[in-house]
Amino acid sequence: MVHLADGVLLLAIDRLKGERSERSLFHVLNGKRSATTLQDAFFYDLEPIFGLFPYTKYDYEKLLASLEKRGWLNRSSFTLTEAGAMLASPEAVRDLFDRLGGEQRDYATMTWKRLSLFIQTFMSLEHTRTFYPVQADRHAERWVKQVVRTERDWRPLIQSFHEELETALDSIGDPYATAVVYRFTGAFETGYTYEQIASLLDVDARTARLYFLAGWSALLNQLPEDAKLRGFSSGLTTERMTLSARESYDLFAAGRTFHQVQSIRRLRTSTIEDHVVEMAMYLESFPLDQFVPTEQIALVEQLREADSWALKPVFDQIETISYYQIRLVFARLKRGETFV
Amino acid sequence: MYEKTLKRVFGYDSFREGQRDVIEAVADGQDVLAIMPTGAGKSLTFQLPSYIKNAGLTIIVSPLLSLIEDQMLHIRERGERGVARLTSMETLEEKQDILNHLKRYRFLYLSPEQLAVPHVTRALARTPIQMLVVDEAHCISQWGHEFRPEYARLGELRKQLGSPQCMAVTATAPEAVKKDIIEKLALFNPAQFVHSANRPEIRLIVERLTTEQKLPRLVELVREIPKPAVVYTATRREAESLAFSLEDALFYHGGMSTEDRRLVQSQFLRDEVSVMVCTSAFGMGVNKDNVRSVIHFQLPATLEAYMQEIGRAGRDGNPAFAVLLYAEGDERIQQFLIDQQYPKEKDIRVAYFERENGTSLSQLPRLLRLNEEDPVFGLLKQMLSERTLTGAIDWVKERKRDRYRQLGQMIDYALIKTCRRDYLLRYFSEQPVDQEPCCDVCGPITFPENEQVVSKNVTDWKHRLSRIFSFD
Numbered sequence: 081m082v083h084l085a086d087g088v089l090l091l092a093i094d095r096l097k098g099e100r101s102e103r104s105l106f107h108v109l110n111g112k113r114s115a116t117t118l119q120d121a122f123f124y125d126l127e128p129i130f131g132l133f134p135y136t137k138y139d140y141e142k143l144l145a146s147l148e149k150r151g152w153l154n155r156s157s158f159t160l161t162e163a164g165a166m167l168a169s170p171e172a173v174r175d176l177f178d179r180l181g182g183e184q185r186d187y188a189t190m191t192w193k194r195l196s197l198f199i200q201t202f203m204s205l206e207h208t209r210t211f212y213p214v215q216a217d218r219h220a221e222r223w224v225k226q227v228v229r230t231e232r233d234w235r236p237l238i239q240s241f242h243e244e245l246e247t248a249l250d251s252i253g254d255p256y257a258t259a260v261v262y263r264f265t266g267a268f269e270t271g272y273t274y275e276q277i278a279s280l281l282d283v284d285a286r287t288a289r290l291y292f293l294a295g296w297s298a299l300l301n302q303l304p305e306d307a308k309l310r311g312f313s314s315g316l317t318t319e320r321m322t323l324s325a326r327e328s329y330d331l332f333a334a335g336r337t338f339h340q341v342q343s344i345r346r347l348r349t350s351t352i353e354d355h356v357v358e359m360a361m362y363l364e365s366f367p368l369d370q371f372v373p374t375e376q377i378a379l380v381e382q383l384r385e386a387d388s389w390a391l392k393p394v395f396d397q398i399e400t401i402s403y404y405q406i407r408l409v410f411a412r413l414k415r416g417e418t419f420v
Numbered sequence: 421m422y423e424k425t426l427k428r429v430f431g432y433d434s435f436r437e438g439q440r441d442v443i444e445a446v447a448d449g450q451d452v453l454a455i456m457p458t459g460a461g462k463s464l465t466f467q468l469p470s471y472i473k474n475a476g477l478t479i480i481v482s483p484l485l486s487l488i489e490d491q492m493l494h495i496r497e498r499g500e501r502g503v504a505r506l507t508s509m510e511t512l513e514e515k516q517d518i519l520n521h522l523k524r525y526r527f528l529y530l531s532p533e534q535l536a537v538p539h540v541t542r543a544l545a546r547t548p549i550q551m552l553v554v555d556e557a558h559c560i561s562q563w564g565h566e567f568r569p570e571y572a573r574l575g576e577l578r579k580q581l582g583s584p585q586c587m588a589v590t591a592t593a594p595e596a597v598k599k600d601i602i603e604k605l606a607l608f609n610p611a612q613f614v615h616s617a618n619r620p621e622i623r624l625i626v627e628r629l630t631t632e633q634k635l636p637r638l639v640e641l642v643r644e645i646p647k648p649a650v651v652y653t654a655t656r657r658e659a660e661s662l663a664f665s666l667e668d669a670l671f672y673h674g675g676m677s678t679e680d681r682r683l684v685q686s687q688f689l690r691d692e693v694s695v696m697v698c699t700s701a702f703g704m705g706v707n708k709d710n711v712r713s714v715i716h717f718q719l720p721a722t723l724e725a726y727m728q729e730i731g732r733a734g735r736d737g738n739p740a741f742a743v744l745l746y747a748e749g750d751e752r753i754q755q756f757l758i759d760q761q762y763p764k765e766k767d768i769r770v771a772y773f774e775r776e777n778g779t780s781l782s783q784l785p786r787l788l789r790l791n792e793e794d795p796v797f798g799l800l801k802q803m804l805s806e807r808t809l810t811g812a813i814d815w816v817k818e819r820k821r822d823r824y825r826q827l828g829q830m831i832d833y834a835l836i837k838t839c840r841r842d843y844l845l846r847y848f849s850e851q852p853v854d855q856e857p858c859c860d861v862c863g864p865i866t867f868p869e870n871e872q873v874v875s876k877n878v879t880d881w882k883h884r885l886s887r888i889f890s891f892d
Contacts, residue, residue: 138791199888206891210497212686216678218509235891242889246882254881261881266888270686273670275663280878 085286087173088129088180089143090152090160094168095124098159099390105158106140109133111183113322115354119407121182122361123389123414127320131183132293176290179256181297184318188297193220195241195312200265201228202238207267214265240308248302249295255281256295263292321362325355332359338371353404360411368412368419372405377419380409389414422447425471426464430498436461436737438615445611446551447472452587453557453601456615457731462589463491466553470526476548477522479581480529482555483568485509488529494707495527502526506534519543532570541580549584554605557588561600575604617727617848621734623741624840624859626833631747635665638717638745642666644867645741646712647694652729654718654753655699662697662717669695672702700725709736716744721754722826723833723847741867746834751827758823762816763800771800772809837861 092105100120107117111131121130135143147153152164160168167173181188197215201224204211215221249257258280265271272280278288303309321329331341342352360366368377376398383394391406409419422443426432435443438456442465445452456462470478482488488505495503502525504518519540522528534540554560559568578586588601588610602610629637642649651666653659656673663671670693672684687693689708696702700720714733720726726744734740763771767788774787781801785792790800803812829847836843840859842852857865879887 136791136793138793203888210499212493212497212682212689214679214682214686216682238889238891242885246885249881249885258881261885261888264885264888265683265686266890269884269887270690270692271683273676273680273683275670 082167083284083287084173084176085290087167088177088290090164090168091173091177092126092129094160094165095126098157102144102158109135119357127182128178128180129182132180176294179294179298180290184320187313187316187318188300190316191300191313192296193217194223196264197224198227203267209267214271237308244303244307244309248299251302252295252298255291256298259288259291260295260299321358325358328352328355329359357407357411360408366412368408371408376401377409380406381413381420425468429471430464439465442613443468446587449585451585451607451610453607453610454589454613457591457617466587470550473550476550477525478527478551478553479549480527480553480555481532481535482529483559492529505529506540507531522547532574535577536573541577545581549581551585551587552578552581554588556590557601558590558597560604561597575606578605616850618845618853619731620855621737621740622730623857623865625741625743625865626860627745629745629747634745634747639665641715642695646868646870648691648711649695649713649715650711650732651695651697651715651717653697653699654757659697659699666695668693669697672696672698674701713741719750719754719830723829726830744834751831754827758820762820763796765813768812771804775804
């Protein structure tokens with residue numbers, strides 16, 4: 081039996097085009113915030129699944145072995161077989177994949193934990209029902225404890241939460257709406273496990289989980305700026321840039337040169353370079369020509385093999401360029417800029 | 421007066437057997453040693469006196485984080501907020517905050533290590549303490565099967581706290597261990613309570629079947645028996661597949677996410693699902709009084725485990741059923757699971773050989789095709805540092821032999837043609853009892869009419885959302 085969730089993982093492998101290793105994908109699935117992994121996710125369109133499949137090494141190995149055994153994966157080249165590619169190709173797979181949103185500093189996860197725990201706590205208190213907390217996260221617990229204790233007129237606010245959820249989910253539609261709503265726990269109804277949601281939606285449990293993640297991510301995106309529910313994300317950020325890169329960026333933005341930034345931060349050249357690459361990947365506008373000579377920028381663009389983000393072929397053809405500089409140009413190309 | 425407190429704080433109408441005597445001794449200010457099987461309601465015996473005397477903090481020392489977490493959850497569940505814990509899980513600031521406001525709390529849980537931290541001991545010594553409770557007290561004794569060195573200092577720490585009243589609780593304690601507990605904790609002429617392991621409300625049944633008959637019989641049995649019911653099995657995979665074959669059943673095992681585990685437990689506690697199929701991971705601290713039946717689809721590894729698992733039935737004192745489905749050869753799964761918990765002799769030899777030839781410890785898992793986080797590898801590492809090669813091999817052989825012997829006793833329970841209750845009680849060094857109804861050997865057991873306890877509500881998501889947000 082093949083499920084959408086299998087397709088999503090196969091598509092992830094497919095998107096790496098055989099240019100990255102098994103381990104690269106492992107780190108993307110686990111959401112490792114290292115320069116290389118962030119770049120892999122960015123260049124190979126894996127940001128939607130970043131951090132959403134926290135496998136252990138052991139389970140990841142089992143997964144790959146089973147994909148190979150089912151005839152979908154060539155492990156030596158880390159590419160899909162024809163059969164595997166076929167399973168990764170349906171529109172439904174790509175659609176689900178791109179809806180997943182990816183983990184961004186726990187923004188989606190933590191917002192969910194806070195909201196679900198708050199609703200359960202508040203409604204249980206309201207109905208004077210004892211309850212068994214659905215979330216075991218201590219940060220979320222503490223946050224909810226503080227919020228619940230504050231004196232305010234809760235009822236109209238709860239009503240707004242309800243309306244905002246319903247409006248957003250209405251536009252997102254099923255199966256996502258069902259997957260999200262049935263995860264909530266109230267005073268009298270306990271949320272469903274992914275297995276139970278799966279049987280409601282007639283899919284397997286892993287796919288049900290992805291429907292929930294996709295629905296929740298879409299919901300957060302749909303909420304209007306002034307939505308009351310946004311309070312549950314307070315103090316959280318969706319920024320993809322690492323904190324360290326952000327610090328370097330602030331110095332660059334204040335007019336410091338590369339060397340000044342490096343001596344202030346006392347970091348290695350390669351580390352600051354990684355920060356600049358992050359800036360190139362995530363900033364709306366980026367002064368590329370300050371880091372790469374203009375004529376080389378165009379050259380890199382021309383020499384890049386269509387549909388590939390492999391650095392070496394370009395590096396081999398230009399004598400006076402570094403991998404770091406190629407990465408910077410690639411990052412802007414990936415963002416849709418063009419220099420030729 | 422005790423009954424009033426019992427009703428007001430805990431919501432129960434009457435005490436379970438033996439609880440009242442313990443509580444009276446505790447309220448009377450005596451040191452207490454209580455040997456009570458899991459599920460006999462021992463936590464109530466040290467909690468209730470706190471509400472009667474209101475004479476300060478009750479400190480509970482417990483060796484396991486998960487036990488502390490479960491107990492706290494249950495205390496909070498009934499609305500008590502005056503409970504805190506000091507374990508390795510709290511940040512420094514959190515700990516300090518708790519220590520600065522000890523007056524806020526009625527119950528404080530901590531690990532023995534935390535109690536031994538000097539400024540923790542000092543802070544506690546300055547606050548009024550009603551009682552010091554030592555949970556799993558058998559850990560203090562070198563004679564016990566779970567000796568913990570951290571427990572050895574508890575006697576001295578008790579003195580530093582001003583020698584408050586002390587209660588030691590454990591599920592099992594042979595004579596030598598009992599003596600050790602009393603001496604090491606310096607219990608003064610303690611009132612001793614030994615509960616029978618017998619659970620008269622549970623009827624014991626074994627059905628011998630062929631392997632092919634087991635699944636169809638389980639499906640049928642789950643329809644017949646009173647519910648809520650727990651079905652125990654040996655592996656995660658089997659827990660999942662059985663749950664799919666049964667009506668209104670969910671599975672529970674250690675491989676699930678925390679959130680899903682909590683959802684399943686909550687549904688079961690609230691009677692939203694009537695059958696839980698699980699591995700032995702389920703049950704630690706699950707306080708559900710109205711479980712009517714426990715079915716074992718596979719043998720547990722020991723009689724202690726079996727008693728503990730069937731002990732989850734009938735906690736409300738009403739009739740309950742324990743059914744073991746046994747087919748010849750079932751023990752192979754447990755044998756396999758036991759073998760898996762120890763490194764193979766071949767691997768031990770390879771590991772010692774490689775280490776002698778300079779291979780680093782970190783390369784071993786790959787060479788042996790072991791998961792680094794596998795406890796087996798942990799065991800292997802420990803053996804490498806503590807034992808010679810032959811010593812290690814002998815140790816494993818001996819441990820396995822011991823475990824097989826215990827499994828053999830479990831199989832005997834399924835095979836005997838005499839009273840099953842007698843067999844269990846004899847195993848726990850107790851006198852046989854005469855009771856009616858008892859077990860399938862003593863006389864036929866019939867299941868009462870099944871009443872529907874579970875309410876099901878599947879609607880479209882908008883209705884569901886409205887119900888969750890409803891104030892009515």
